[in-house]
Amino acid sequence: MSLSLKKEKMIEYLESEKARDENFKCMLWGTVYAKLSSFENRSVVSKIMTIKGAPGVAGTLNNAFCYIGMTEKSLYVTALDAYDTSRITATFAMPFANITSLNVRKGLFGGSQTVMIECGEPISLTVKGISLGTDIKDQKERMAEFLTAIEALKGSVPR
Numbered sequence: 001m002s003l004s005l006k007k008e009k010m011i012e013y014l015e016s017e018k019a020r021d022e023n024f025k026c027m028l029w030g031t032v033y034a035k036l037s038s039f040e041n042r043s044v045v046s047k048i049m050t051i052k053g054a055p056g057v058a059g060t061l062n063n064a065f066c067y068i069g070m071t072e073k074s075l076y077v078t079a080l081d082a083y084d085t086s087r088i089t090a091t092f093a094m095p096f097a098n099i100t101s102l103n104v105r106k107g108l109f110g111g112s113q114t115v116m117i118e119c120g121e122p123i124s125l126t127v128k129g130i131s132l133g134t135d136i137k138d139q140k141e142r143m144a145e146f147l148t149a150i151e152a153l154k155g156s157v158p159r
Contacts, residue, residue, distance in 0.1 A: 005029045005065060005085055005134040013078045014069035017091050022071035025149050028142035029134060030127040032066040032079050061090060068125055070149050075099075075117075077125070094119055102157040104150060113143070115150055 014027055061079050069076040075094045081087035094117065101118035112128040127147070129140035136142070 005067075005080075005136060007134075007136045009086065010067040010136065013088060013091070014067055014076055017076055017078065017093065018069065018071060019074070019093075022073055024069045024071055026142055026145040027067065027069045028127060028139060028146050029136055030066055030068050030125050031063045032061050032068075032077055032123065032125055033063055034061050034123040035121055063126070064089065066125070068127070068146065070146060073097075094123070096153060096156070099153075099157050102150065102154050104147065104154075113147060 010027055010029060014024065018024065064079045064082060065085055066080060067078045073095060075096070077090075077092055077094075078088055079090040081089050098119045099117055100120075101116070103116045105114050105116065106112075107114055107126060107128075111130075112126055114124050114126045117123045117125070127143050129143045131137050131139045
């Protein structure tokens with residue numbers, strides 16, 4: 001069982017899922033909240049790899065640890081098992097063209113920020129600028145790059 005988020009796993013998992021014609025602008029870790037029914041709606045996400053409910057959670061990814069990658073065209077999310085972060089529970093891609101609303105709000109604790117994405121159903125990604133429990137020592141810089149890219153994307157998405 002592994003409870004640590006690892007930089008090499010983040011790169012491996014996200015690179016294996018992205019389209020060949022895309023390159024990542026940024027990669028970081030965070031948490032994801034989404035209803036699994038969102039993934040069944042093909043207009044919401046473009047790719048479904050594996051979907052398994054987390055233990056004790058019915059029908060949602062409830063603040064599951066995840067790796068987040070952003071390319072020029074899409075946002076990729078790889079959700080991890082809460083008890084064994086070396087196991088993937090869900091992987092999906094959201095093309096920017098499918099996003100109908102995008103908002104960022106400051107979190108209550110530790111400089112976290114939550115990105116609220118609407119694409120048929122709401123999906124929220126919370127990112128933190130800390131590296132505790134990970135070997136991703138440049139998380140703060142990765143978070144800044146991600147939020148800058150999200151702010152740039154907000155201009156092309158309705159509110």
